[in-house]
């Protein structure tokens with residue numbers, strides 16, 4: 033196994049560290065915007081292999097990155113289960129809010145595999161072209177996906193979803209169970225199609241109090257990791273419980289992910305002290321320092337590299353690239369990390 037990212041996820045302190053960026057394919061690249069303009073809408077972009085393969089590979093043509101991440105979205109899972117989904121221009125995702133048992137019963141696990149067929153074709157075709165880079169598959173973690181499904185749109189605090197978890201724990205629990213099973217299937221299918229590592233994005237994990245963090249973030253992630261490890265023991269899982277703060281150690285111990293994503297606000301030094309020494313950390317440059325460039329980019333990057341030298345580490349951002357990022361700043365970041 034010689035791929036640098038896979039070595040780091042196996043617990044090796046590869047140096048300079050492997051590097052990829054969340055949302056490395058996206059609107060900050062003019063070539064992405066050109067392909068996006070050819071697709072009828074964002075869901076069509078994700079489910080048309082010719083287009084999705086192209087945008088997945090675009091950042092690797094420009095930059096010397098260690099990974100390609102499948103171009104898709106965490107909300108393709110509810111779409112594949114039968115919940116309507118559209119991305120409104122300038123507004124983000126819109127779904128019919130799931131608030132009762134009838135809406136839950138309308139979701140169908142049997143639709144998942146046929147609906148994901150074009151995404152799996154994208155995985156297979158990208159895998160054939162990535163060379164020395166590693167192909168990462170992904171899913172949203174059940175809590176974060178449930179937030180969008182219940183709320184029906186993006187929100188800062190997801191009040192309807194978090195309220196439902198308290199007021200109708202039966203409905204919320206059934207949705208979480210369904211999503212956990214669907215996530216295991218989706219990630220297993222991506223691995224079977226050629227994904228070499230998978231990442232679980234729990235972008236809104238940090239909204240929960242500890243009791244619910246254990247029930248709705250840690251427990252489903254532990255089940256997903258255990259199921260994947262039984263079926264695909266060699267394929268590492270990266271967990272990203274964003275804004276987990278003081279719950280990070282419990283998440284690491286209970287899930288046993290091979291890689292742990294640290295968000296922009298997390299201290300890498302503190303995280304390092306909380307998790308097993310062979311667990312790779314991944315993160316956590318401020319996406320706005322990348323957009324700013326110059327001294328901000330150089331100094332923040334140097335501090336991260338110094339803090340992580342000698343332990344298994346994957347250089348990344350603390351959240352996704354913002355659309356205003358000049359591509360030249362990404363090239364500069366790659367140069368800085370490669371020179372470590």
Ligand code: CP3
Nearest residue numbers: 054055056057058101102103104105106124186233235352
């Ligand atoms: O390059 C990559 O990282 C791979 C593809 C990818 C996308 N979304 C493409 C995308 C991945 C891994 C995601 C994950 C995702 N999607 C998350 C988890 C990570 C995070 O950012 O917290 C979440 C919460 C979503 C849901 C989502 N998708 C929202 C809220 C939005 C609208 C906001 C926005 O940035 O426009 C999206 C749309 C989306 N997903 C875009 C891209 C490139 C932009 C859509 C466009 O081109 O118009």
